[in-house]
Amino acid sequence: MKERLEMLEDIEDVLFTERQIAVMVERIGQEISRDYKGKNLLLISVLKGSVVFMADLMRSISIPARIDFMAVSSYGSGVKTSGVVKINMDLNLPLEGYDIVVVEDILDSGKTLHYLMELLEGRNPNSIRVCTLFDKPDRREVDVQASYVGSVIPDAFIVGYGLDYAEKYRNLPFVGVLKPQVYE
Ligand code: IMP
Numbered sequence: 001m002k003e004r005l006e007m008l009e010d011i012e013d014v015l016f017t018e019r020q021i022a023v024m025v026e027r028i029g030q031e032i033s034r035d036y037k038g039k040n041l042l043l044i045s046v047l048k049g050s051v052v053f054m055a056d057l058m059r060s061i062s063i064p065a066r067i068d069f070m071a072v073s074s075y076g077s078g079v080k081t082s083g084v085v086k087i088n089m090d091l092n093l094p095l096e097g098y099d100i101v102v103v104e105d106i107l108d109s110g111k112t113l114h115y116l117m118e119l120l121e122g123r124n125p126n127s128i129r130v131c132t133l134f135d136k137p138d139r140r141e142v143d144v145q146a147s148y149v150g151s152v153i154p155d156a157f158i159v160g161y162g163l164d165y166a167e168k169y170r171n172l173p174f175v176g177v178l179k180p181q182v183y184e
């Protein structure tokens with residue numbers, strides 16, 4: 001209780017409540033279920049940020065789907081991407097024959113996904129698309145298009161529902177804007 005209150009003190013504003021997130025996730029789940037009917041869907045969760053989104057999204061998909069995980073880090077503990085993407089854990093499944101949806105928490109500069117897409121495309125999947133819960137298009141530095149987006153958000157640093165700052169706040173059930181004094 002005390003620890004949760006401590007986390008809440010670092011939050012400036014609640015941007016999306018649990019309920020609002022659930023509505024977005026359900027909508028994306030329906031879109032993917034419709035678009036991938038009869039296909040060979042493989043959801044690839046990009047850890048760690050997308051773990052909560054993935055867990056909810058896969059349950060809102062009504063067609064057969066396989067899942068796999070990949071762990072990457074690009075930030076260290078700052079709030080801006082270094083541009084250097086490190087693969088901390090690779091996939092178990094070969095990608096040939098699969099229709100892939102890469103599941104991300106947030107699309108910011110685009111560098112992480114750009115790097116990942118090139119890597120995954122090189123493994124010859126049937127098709128590959130991006131699904132991101134949040135998108136900050138104002139901050140894009142390289143061209144990456146997401147086919148499924150929960151919500152476009154302004155340029156603020158957000159945490160919760162899987163999203164972290166320095167590995168903290170991932171377990172908040174809602175999404176909030178972090179007070180700038182926490183990272184300044
Ligand atoms: P990009 O390579 O700049 O697009 O960064 C994407 C990654 O940066 C995401 O997968 C997150 O891990 C992290 N990130 C970007 N913006 C935020 C944010 O507002 N809060 C928490 N993590 C973020």
Ligand code: MG
Nearest residue numbers: 049075163164
């Ligand atoms: Mg992160």
